[in-house]
Amino acid sequence: MEKEIKSVAESYCSRNPEEERFYEFFFKYCRKYNINWASATEKEKAFIEEVTQVTYERDRAIRMETPLEDVRPAFAS
Amino acid sequence: MSVRFVPYVYDSTGSSVPITISRMTIEDAESTNTFPKWQTSWTSDFLLQDSFKCYTVKVDDELIALAAYEIQDSLLIVHIVYMESQPQSNPTMTDIRKYTGIGRLLIAYGIKLSVDNGFGGDVVLKAKSSELEQHYINDFGAVKLPVFDAGAPRYIIADEAAKQVLFSFLS
Numbered sequence: 001m002e003k004e005i006k007s008v009a010e011s012y013c014s015r016n017p018e019e020e021r022f023y024e025f026f027f028k029y030c031r032k033y034n035i036n037w038a039s040a041t042e043k044e045k046a047f048i049e050e051v052t053q054v055t056y057e058r059d060r061a062i063r064m065e066t067p068l069e070d071v072r073p074a075f076a077s
Numbered sequence: 078m079s080v081r082f083v084p085y086v087y088d089s090t091g092s093s094v095p096i097t098i099s100r101m102t103i104e105d106a107e108s109t110n111t112f113p114k115w116q117t118s119w120t121s122d123f124l125l126q127d128s129f130k131c132y133t134v135k136v137d138d139e140l141i142a143l144a145a146y147e148i149q150d151s152l153l154i155v156h157i158v159y160m161e162s163q164p165q166s167n168p169t170m171t172d173i174r175k176y177t178g179i180g181r182l183l184i185a186y187g188i189k190l191s192v193d194n195g196f197g198g199d200v201v202l203k204a205k206s207s208e209l210e211q212h213y214i215n216d217f218g219a220v221k222l223p224v225f226d227a228g229a230p231r232y233i234i235a236d237e238a239a240k241q242v243l244f245s246f247l248s
Contacts, residue, residue, distance in 0.1 A: 008205060009116070009117040009121070009123070009124070009159060009161075010121070010123045011205065011229070012158060012159045012203060012205070012229075013123040013124055013126065013129070013145070013158055013159055014123065016225075016228060018225070018226070019225045019226065019228050022225040023152065023222070023225065023231070024151060024152060026222065026223060027151075027152040027153065027154065031153070036235065036236055037220060037222065037233055037235070038218075038220045038233060038234075038235040038236045038237075038238060039236055039237075045223075048223075049223045052223060053223075
C-alpha cells in the first residue's frame with residue numbers, strides 16, 4: 001500500500017514529453033483562435049481538439065521521420 | 078476599494094483559522110519523514126525538480142499542507158502538480174480532520190500564482206481518480222481538457238470558476 005501511494009505521488013510529478021508537446025499545441029491553438037476552453041461551445045471544443053490532434057500527429061511524423069502522407073487530414077469524414 | 082488575499086482554513090469546530098504560505102525549505106521537506114509521517118516524502122527527487130515551486134501552509138508554526146506548482150510560461154498557465162495535507166488533516170489517512178478547506182486554499186493559491194505570473198488566473202491540474210474528477214468539477218468548476226493517449230485526465234480552472242475560487246479568499 002505504501003509503495004502504491006508513493007507511485008501515485010510520483011505519477012503526478014512525472015512528465016511525458018509527448019504529452020507536454022500535445023498540450024503546447026492545444027493551448028497555442030486556443031490562443032490563436034481566441035477560444036476560452038472553459039466557456040467554449042461543443043463545436044469549438046471539437047474544432048480545437050481536431051486541430052490539436054492533427055497538428056501533433058504531423059509534428060510527431062516530422063520528428064520521427066515517418067511519412068507525412070500517413071497523417072490523416074483534419075476534419076475528414 | 079482594494080482587496081487583499083487573506084488565506085485561511087477551517088478547524089474542527091468550523092471556525093476559520095488564518096494561515097501563512099511560504100516557500101518550502103529543506104527542513105519543511107524533511108519534517109514529512111518524521112512522526113507522524115506524511116503520505117509522501119517531500120524530500121523525494123521527483124518533488125524537488127527545478128521546475129517545481131513548492132510552498133508550505135502553516136498555522137502558526139504547524140505545517141499543515143504542502144503543494145508543488147509549475148509555472149508554464151509557454152502555455153500561460155500554472156500547473157498545480159501535487160498537493161498534500163498533514164496526516165491529521167488528510168482525508169485518506171484520517172476520518173476526523175484537524176483542518177479542512179486545504180484543497181480549496183491550495184487551488185486558490187495556484188490561481189493567485191497564475192495572476193502573479195501574468196496568466197490571468199488559469200490553472201491546470203490532473204485527476205487520477207473519478208472521485209477526484211467529480212470533486213474538481215462540482216466544487217471548483219473545473220473543465221476537462223482533451224485527453225492525450227492514455228494519460229491522466231487534465232482539468233482547467235479558469236475564467237469565472239477561477240474567479241469564484243479566488244474570491245473566497247479576497248477581502
